[in-house]
Amino acid sequence: MIAFIEGTVRELRDASVVIQSGGLGYEVFVARPTLDRCRQGETVQLSTRLVVREDAWLLFGFHDKDLLTLFDLLTGVSGVGPKLALALLSQLPPAVLAGAIFDGDARLLSSVSGVGKKTAERLVLELQGKVPEHLRVAPTQAGRGRPSNPAVQDAVDALIALGYREVQVRSAVAELAQAAPEATADQLIRKALGKLR
Incomplete structure (x- = not known):
């Protein structure tokens, strides 16, 4: 397993970055929050997950441990692959995503491109009790309840x-x-x- 990658950002793409490290260029797929923090020519360190398929080895990177934790939880749900997990992490901030799962807000989850009603309900069912406490600080911002503000x-x-x-x-x-x-x-x-x- 590759735990992290550190190197220079050589190229920014729509859903990935190319990082030069040790004389090689690695394409690392990232969620929007991580992509927004990467600057061409700058050095970055990303925590990673390596996904091995029959036809490819894909590296996914995260600037933040909370994103990595949520990615691991999401990809553990049947029918949720790494690309769909990245879509969720790209369109919803971690606290909003965690709050939606904790509050059982399948409607908000299914509003993310690529997430159908059944997948959203499965996410809630399988992950509701698994979302780390510190990510649920403001769950009502994601759910249907009234927020404190x-x-x-x-x-x-x-x-x-x-x-x-x-x-x-x-x-x-x-x-x-x-x-x-x-x-x-x-x-x-x-x-x-x-x-x-």
Whole structure:
């Protein structure tokens, strides 16, 4: 097993990065949060998982241990392969994803591209008790319940009413609320509109 890779980012692709390490270039598949942190020419260290198939060996990388933990949990569910796990990790921040699983919000999970209703229900059924406690700090931001900050839910409701997809809205608002916990609904909506356009 390859536990991590450290090297220079040589190329950024849509869903992967090429990292030069020890004279070789490794294509490492990554989720959007990891891809966003990689800069061409900079040195990175990513925790990895090697997936061996009949026709290929695929390396998946994560800048954050929480992403790796969720990837391992997701790929342990029947019918969820590494690419679908990356799609979930790309479209939902870890706290939102963990909160959706913990709260049993199959609707939010199925709003992710490639995740059907049955797969979403299976994710909830198999992982509900396995999500690490520290990832569930703000589960109601992902679920249908009212969050401790009503401005978050008000902003989400308003953006969905404007026609934005729920998964994108919840992801954007959760990130903004985490960065600025005292923000009003109006402030969250304005900042989220900037991110969603």
